[in-house]
Amino acid sequence: MQTTVREKQNSIACPRCGSEMVLRRSKKGGDQSSQFWGCSRYPRCRGTANIA
Secondary structure (H helix, E strand, O other), X not given: XXXXXXXXXXXXXXXXXXXXXXXXXXOOOOOOOOEEEEEOXXXXXXXXXXXX
């Protein structure tokens, strides 16, 4: 049996709940396909952060 270890891609914490943030792409708005950090607990938490 092989165990898969998921590496953390970042060390950014959600500003709303403290969970891990994941890199996402915008699908709507003026900046379509731009990237941003979104909470891994979405849709329960809608915390976001801009990429600096």
